[in-house]
Amino acid sequence: xxxxxxxxxxxxxxxxxxxxxxxxxxxxxxxxxxxxxxxxxxxxxxxxxxxxxxxxxxxxxxxxxxxxxxxxxxxxxxxxxxxxxxxxxxxxxxxxxxxxxxxxxxxxxxxxxxxxxxxxxxxxxxxxxxxxxxxxxxxxxxxxxxxxxxxxxxxxxxxxxxxxxxxxxxxxxxxxxxxxxxxxxxxxxxxxxxxxxxxxxxxxxxxxxx
Amino acid sequence: xxxxxxxxxxxxxxxxxxxxxxxxxxxxxxxxxxxxxxxxxxxxxxxxxxxxxxxxxxxxxxxxxxxxxxxxxxxxxxxxxxxxxxxxxxxxxxxxxxxxxxxxxxxxxxxxxxxxxxxxxxxxxxxxxxxxxxxxxxxxxxxxxxxxxxxxxxxxxxxxxxxxxxxxxxxxxxxxxxxxxxxxxxxxxxxxxxxxxxxxxxxxxxxxxx
Numbered sequence: 001x002x003x004x005x006x007x008x009x010x011x012x013x014x015x016x017x018x019x020x021x022x023x024x025x026x027x028x029x030x031x032x033x034x035x036x037x038x039x040x041x042x043x044x045x046x047x048x049x050x051x052x053x054x055x056x057x058x059x060x061x062x063x064x065x066x067x068x069x070x071x072x073x074x075x076x077x078x079x080x081x082x083x084x085x086x087x088x089x090x091x092x093x094x095x096x097x098x099x100x101x102x103x104x105x106x107x108x109x110x111x112x113x114x115x116x117x118x119x120x121x122x123x124x125x126x127x128x129x130x131x132x133x134x135x136x137x138x139x140x141x142x143x144x145x146x147x148x149x150x151x152x153x154x155x156x157x158x159x160x161x162x163x164x165x166x167x168x169x170x171x172x173x174x175x176x177x178x179x180x181x182x183x184x185x186x187x188x189x190x191x192x193x194x195x196x197x198x199x200x201x202x203x204x205x206x207x208x209x210x
Numbered sequence: 211x212x213x214x215x216x217x218x219x220x221x222x223x224x225x226x227x228x229x230x231x232x233x234x235x236x237x238x239x240x241x242x243x244x245x246x247x248x249x250x251x252x253x254x255x256x257x258x259x260x261x262x263x264x265x266x267x268x269x270x271x272x273x274x275x276x277x278x279x280x281x282x283x284x285x286x287x288x289x290x291x292x293x294x295x296x297x298x299x300x301x302x303x304x305x306x307x308x309x310x311x312x313x314x315x316x317x318x319x320x321x322x323x324x325x326x327x328x329x330x331x332x333x334x335x336x337x338x339x340x341x342x343x344x345x346x347x348x349x350x351x352x353x354x355x356x357x358x359x360x361x362x363x364x365x366x367x368x369x370x371x372x373x374x375x376x377x378x379x380x381x382x383x384x385x386x387x388x389x390x391x392x393x394x395x396x397x398x399x400x401x402x403x404x405x406x407x408x409x410x411x412x413x414x415x416x417x418x419x420x
Contacts, residue, residue, distance in 0.1 A: 077287035092258035
């Protein structure tokens with residue numbers, strides 16, 4: 001993916017295997033992409049490095065021919081090993097200065113920002129996009145900061161030039177409000193991962209966004 | 211460290227913060243090195259990437275001027291970020307082919323082998339040393355394979371040319387037997403980490419080894 005292809009940020013799927021209703025990650029992702037997901041972030045918090053690498057390789061094999069970028073959460077080594085399109089780093093992950101040096105200028109680096117200060121810092125340090133987290137309160141992550149809300153997102157939009165992706169509690173009913181408040185895209189977890197039909201769920205959200 | 215400096219494998223300290231009796235890792239490691247530890251492996255299983263990186267940076271600052279190699283357990287990204295001397299990879303960590311490509315030929319790669327087959331494979335794939343794990347049964351790791359024993363170690367020694375480091379249940383009373391059975395070094399966790407004086411504990415084991 002070209003780093004300038006910001007429309008690929010429009011609808012992120014962030015994976016969470018615990019929500020996949022027993023389906024494999026590849027199966028859910030394949031459906032979700034068929035439904036209009038433009039970017040996939042592989043997030044694994046409770047598996048070995050080798051399992052993480054294997055999942056990443058499977059997703060890369062699926063997504064690369066479709067031109068859908070694959071972004072790895074947290075683990076720069078996994079991203080390097082498989083040649084992922086990018087990494088997404090939280091405030092407890094590797095600082096961007098190290099990550100950029102290891103990954104090079106061609107790799108997307110997204111940073112989770114839980115405040116305006118985080119967002120300004122990430123932009124200044126060379127992030128390619130910022131994940132505004134959480135926009136709404138969310139059941140799928142328990143360690144998050146208080147919700148920023150649409151007003152918090154608007155405030156950050158006024159001060160930050162690089163693309164913003166909203167995450168946290170985003171679903172069919174509120175996705176378009178997040179875009180209206182200034183985000184370039186939304187990232188969705190349970191609204192697609194846990195849907196009976198990830199494809200239909202993605203299609204519906206994608207329609208809302210356009 | 212030069213990769214040929216195999217005597218640095220003689221007495222590894224493998225860290226485990228949960229055993230450090232409230233002391234900082236830097237404090238325990240500093241004492242242990244003063245007592246004769248020749249190599250330090252930083253193992254962190256329950257902290258964020260950023261915390262792991264910070265611990266690794268602190269240890270590197272301590273160890274580099276002393277010429278004591280720092281080896282990072284599992285995380286190739288941490289090793290790359292701080293410029294560690296090596297990584298130690300288990301059978302559930304990144305496969306050596308990926309790790310070598312990312313780390314280059316100058317970086318030590320140690321592989322944990324729980325059987326002769328693992329050891330032969332690691333040697334064939336270009337490992338710099340093999341951790342024979344566990345030699346004895348151990349309370350500090352709960353997910354290990356059955357103990358190989360001194361006989362298992364001897365068997366591997368007969369078939370494998372690269373350096374072997376015994377790990378698992380090794381302490382003052384049995385360290386010299388591990389060397390006598392053919393190991394080039396021993397790796398110690400609780401016998402140093404949990405000692406009232408890590409320095410004296412390291413000194414005593416080091417004397418046994420020489």
